[in-house]
Amino acid sequence: MTDKSVKIAVLSGKGGTGKTLVSVNLAAVAENSLYVDCDVEEPNGHLFFKPENISEKTISVKKPIFNQNLCDGCRKCVDFCKFNALAFIKNNPYVFEEVCHSCGGCVLICPQKAIEEKEKPIGKVQKGVSDNVKIYTGIMNTGVASGTPIIKELISESNAEKELPVFIDCPPGSACIVMESIKDADYCILVAEPTVFGAHNLNMVYDLVRLFGKPHGVVLNKCLNEDNPTEEFCRNNHIPILSRIPFDNELGRLNSEAKIATRENKRFNELFSSLLDSVMKEVQHETIVDS
């Protein structure tokens, strides 16, 4: 069974471990669900779902713009900016937009009211449907420094969805954009490869989910019949192993053809249904422990 409105984040310490494989297939085997692609630099869940009835919303951030006639060169804004996005040279103020975090502080602090804000589009959120799955995709424009505002919008919109389980496909790594993606999650699935490097990368996101106090478990992907340093890492740290996905030719083929394995093959349907059950049991267990 699938809990209504439970939020499951899928993350990993590096790219290419199988976050999209896991989150897409979990969303597909759930009866009805919402799949949210927060990997805004390279969103590719939509390649599998091929969503229909697409609607789009542009996401913008605010950047300061100076009215040179009003600026008297007091430099309060330059001193205030913690990100050092402003400079004042030869009686002219300058804005470094890619360094600016759109906090709006300079506008508030300017005694001359010489700073206004302009909207700068940085990407979009696409919504669509594929059979039983609603799909939200964040897409960042090329050359933009941070996709965090797009992820904020995705998470806020998915929080409004109270009737569906939500599967969040996170960006790789453990930086700000990942923190933003998991902050409202009820449970985190960490996907890792069976190598020493894989164990190291798992450690990064393991640290992150513990810092956030998120219940978590690991999916071991690309498993072979040999020693698995990542599995050993999980055993040593008492991290629950939710599933072992085999290093499988057929799974690789379906994935490379952008097909959803659970919709094509009974064996994979059972594998991911069983993973979903394990995750839901863990979530319920955590809820009981918490209450």
Added chain:
Amino acid sequence: MKIAIPVNEQNLKSEVCQSFGRAPHFLFYDTDTKESYFLDNSAVASQGGAGIRAAQVIADHGVTALITTRCGENAEEVLRKAEVLIYKSISGTVQENIDAFVADKLILLKDFHPGFHGHDR
């Protein structure tokens, strides 16, 4: 003419700091009076934009030329607007760099790197 150099330590025998924006101190040196003073770099622990901040300080001190091992694109933009020339440092001490500058043996820095903040593509 006033010049500036990012330095690891506050003496003329120090090496030139490998970083401009994150250098611990700056040396300011007047080639006419041969007077010098050091300043702690307020940008050293910045979350970001250290180069912009450091360049602003260099510009505010009325510097004509900066001698540095490397310099980022944003800092270069600020320094260009402030009409500060950027020279490439040579290996050796700060004093040796000053001497080379006075003897007109330094060349202008031509390569400016993008930020090291995970944004470089």
